[in-house]
Amino acid sequence: MEKKIKKRFHNDRNRQAFNHWRDHAINQMTAASSMMFGLAGAGLAYSLTLLSAEKRLITDNNLPIFRLFTVAFALSFMTALFLIFNRLWGFRKTAEIVRARDAKEANEPVELTDVDDIREDSGFIDAMTWILFGFQFVSFVIGGAGVIYFMWRIYGT
Secondary structure, eight states, X not given: OOOOOOOSOSSHHHHHHHHHHHHHHHHHHHHHHHHHHHHHHHHHHHHHHHHHOSSOOOOTTTHHHHHHHHHHHHHHHHHXXXXXXXXXXXXXXXXXXXXXXXXXXXXXXXXXXXXXXXXXXXXXXXXXXXXXXXXXXXXXXXXXXXXXXXXXXXXXX
């Protein structure tokens, strides 16, 4: 039983436009994730600086906030690392799909179920990418809000 593959675009112009904007979306996610990764690392460095400072700025009153933003930044940082490996895995699966499609067009033996399995894996990886990105963003926002509140409590008006 042969499964028909639905053609996504009816003309090359639409396909090229889709590819162009998909590349922009990938680049934007990379830039946003990289920025959060760097700033979360800076937040962790700030935490270490506070721990090693001669003047103790961390008191019993602001210790919970310090812990909150440190843990949030650490989660954001670690999630970014998982996101990097997840995206590399996704790119690898996409390359497998392209190779399988190319082999099929060259009339080389390719089982359609293999391509479908790879596409299913790729869809799962893409979904995980967005989940990881969302988690990275939320933990980064919590860390950022926590450090701002912490600094306000220390240096407040």
